[in-house]
Amino acid sequence: MTQKDRICLRILHAAKERFSHYGYCKTTMSEIAQDCNMSPGNLYRYFQGKLDIAEGIAAAHTDKRLEKAREIVRDPAKPALVRLRDFLFDELRSTFKLLDEDPRVFEIAEIIAKERPEFGNQQLSKERSLMSEILAAGAANGEFDIQDVVETAEMIQSATIKFRFPQLYSQLTLDKLEHELNGVLKILFHGLTCRSHPIAVAADVPVSPSP
Amino acid sequence: MTQKDRICLRILHAAKERFSHYGYCKTTMSEIAQDCNMSPGNLYRYFQGKLDIAEGIAAAHTDKRLEKAREIVRDPAKPALVRLRDFLFDELRSTFKLLDEDPRVFEIAEIIAKERPEFGNQQLSKERSLMSEILAAGAANGEFDIQDVVETAEMIQSATIKFRFPQLYSQLTLDKLEHELNGVLKILFHGLTCRSHPIAVAADVPVSPSP
DNA sequence: TGACTGAATAATTTGTTGATTATTTACCCC
DNA sequence: GGGGTAAATAATCAACAAATTATTCAGTCA
Numbered sequence: 001m002t003q004k005d006r007i008c009l010r011i012l013h014a015a016k017e018r019f020s021h022y023g024y025c026k027t028t029m030s031e032i033a034q035d036c037n038m039s040p041g042n043l044y045r046y047f048q049g050k051l052d053i054a055e056g057i058a059a060a061h062t063d064k065r066l067e068k069a070r071e072i073v074r075d076p077a078k079p080a081l082v083r084l085r086d087f088l089f090d091e092l093r094s095t096f097k098l099l100d101e102d103p104r105v106f107e108i109a110e111i112i113a114k115e116r117p118e119f120g121n122q123q124l125s126k127e128r129s130l131m132s133e134i135l136a137a138g139a140a141n142g143e144f145d146i147q148d149v150v151e152t153a154e155m156i157q158s159a160t161i162k163f164r165f166p167q168l169y170s171q172l173t174l175d176k177l178e179h180e181l182n183g184v185l186k187i188l189f190h191g192l193t194c195r196s197h198p199i200a201v202a203a204d205v206p207v208s209p210s211p
Numbered sequence: 212m213t214q215k216d217r218i219c220l221r222i223l224h225a226a227k228e229r230f231s232h233y234g235y236c237k238t239t240m241s242e243i244a245q246d247c248n249m250s251p252g253n254l255y256r257y258f259q260g261k262l263d264i265a266e267g268i269a270a271a272h273t274d275k276r277l278e279k280a281r282e283i284v285r286d287p288a289k290p291a292l293v294r295l296r297d298f299l300f301d302e303l304r305s306t307f308k309l310l311d312e313d314p315r316v317f318e319i320a321e322i323i324a325k326e327r328p329e330f331g332n333q334q335l336s337k338e339r340s341l342m343s344e345i346l347a348a349g350a351a352n353g354e355f356d357i358q359d360v361v362e363t364a365e366m367i368q369s370a371t372i373k374f375r376f377p378q379l380y381s382q383l384t385l386d387k388l389e390h391e392l393n394g395v396l397k398i399l400f401h402g403l404t405c406r407s408h409p410i411a412v413a414a415d416v417p418v419s420p421s422p
Numbered sequence: 423t424g425a426c427t428g429a430a431t432a433a434t435t436t437g438t439t440g441a442t443t444a445t446t447t448a449c450c451c452c
Numbered sequence: 453g454g455g456g457t458a459a460a461t462a463a464t465c466a467a468c469a470a471a472t473t474a475t476t477c478a479g480t481c482a
Contacts (some may be wrong), residue, residue: 003454004454007455028442028444029443029444030444038455038456038457039456039458040443040444040458041445041447041456041458041459042455042456042457043445044444045454045455045456049444050444050445151394152398155391155394155395155397156398158395159370159399160370161380162369162372162373169372169380180365180366183363183365183366183369184366184369186366186402187363187366187370187399187402188370188398188399189402190401190402191397191398191401192398192401218425236435239473239474240473240474241474249426249427250426250428251427251475252429252476252477253425253426253427254475255474256424256425256426260474260475261473261475
């Protein structure tokens with residue numbers, strides 16, 4: 001970790017405190033700079049602008065979450081199908097909670113979604129690579145009947161996009177969303193599993209409860 | 212058709228002209244009233260407000276489109292699977308074109324989506340009933356392996372929500388969207404079809420071109 | 423009584439001005 | 453040159469009056 005990285009982290013940390021205390025719009029670059037004992041202008045040596053700091057915080061958050069998910073999801077004890085489903089349910093629940101509990105987080109999500117549509121795609125791409133990994137494992141052990149793992153991950157993500165930023169795309173309750181995700185996955189997995197493989201029945205059992 | 216209905220239609224027609232000429236925000240209730248040879252106040256005897264007129268136009272549009280789709284989709288010559296897919300592709304293409312070609316239509320769509328989230332759900336519900344119809348036909352002739360037709364329609368809609376208001380949820384091109392819809396449906400249909408039924412292979416053939 | 427008007431009211435938008443704030447730039451220090 | 457400052461500039465925001473527009477309502481007409 002270079003010196004520059006360390007300062008970036010300091011800025012991100014200070015900004016995160018401010019944002020989650022007072023909200024994105026209500027905190028000024030000067031305040032963030034003060035908290036880091038530097039001048040406002042100096043912030044621009046580390047971030048292109050205010051919105052990029054917010055992006056940095058968001059990216060760090062999903063990176064951390066995905067890292068944790070990666071551990072769980074690599075557990076070879078569970079069938080790939082179950083791991084994939086648990087992963088998608090976990091994503092739904094944790095983002096829902098995150099946006100639901102804190103209006104200041106929601107504010108940032110809304111602004112980034114509006115001003116930086118590309119950012120959302122980058123996050124989706126990160127998720128997709130984890131999904132591809134699970135799919136590949138499932139294809140290798142005969143659970144799934146898949147030609148192109150990357151393409152399939154793309155399609156599963158496309159079919160479950162509604163559950164990615166729940167409050168941004170619909171007004172549904174978490175219960176309703178979980179019900180729908182369950183139903184969608186039931187069909188998708190039925191379509192993906194090798195009928196001859198015994199794990200196919202797992203598509204019908206209820207999802208694992210959140211930890 | 213009652214006298215009242217006739218006047219409603221006249222108002223809708225006049226408003227549609229204005230909206231598509233000058234945009235929703237730029238047209239005033241007075242102008243619509245003038246075009247109908249009535250006073251502004253009188254409009255409120257037929258519609259609750261300006262936004263309700265816009266809703267009326269939108270509802271009429273989808274009703275017309277769904278009616279046409281219903282004819283095509285009831286054609287028993289095609290397998291249910293093909294009919295369902297053609298329907299979904301047609302929806303994607305026609306809404307995409309509609310929103311893409313005319314910024315004034317897009318303006319209305321955005322405003323309704325924001326101010327009247329329930330309206331979108333009503334339209335979805337209309338679409339769902341047509342989908343249920345196709346699914347029921349497919350279940351009856353042994354193409355599909357479905358327990359609950361209504362629930363399944365809900366899940367298919369959920370998995371394809373991204374293609375419903377394409378420009379509102381993503382920035383993708385029509386080509387990319389069509390590619391994704393095709394991929395999603397391939398998996399979904401693979402999950403829904405009876406493996407024993409010969410039509411299952413249709414899930415792999417390219418979608419019918421638009422008329 | 424039902425269809426309508428037009429003035430009254432309430433909400434929203436527009437235009438303007440003076441802060442604030444984000445961002446850039448010219449410069450300093452080690 | 454890396455790391456920083458502080459003043460200059462450019463955007464954006466808040467406030468508030470003026471004007472426009474949406475909506476309501478008392479009252480007219482057939």
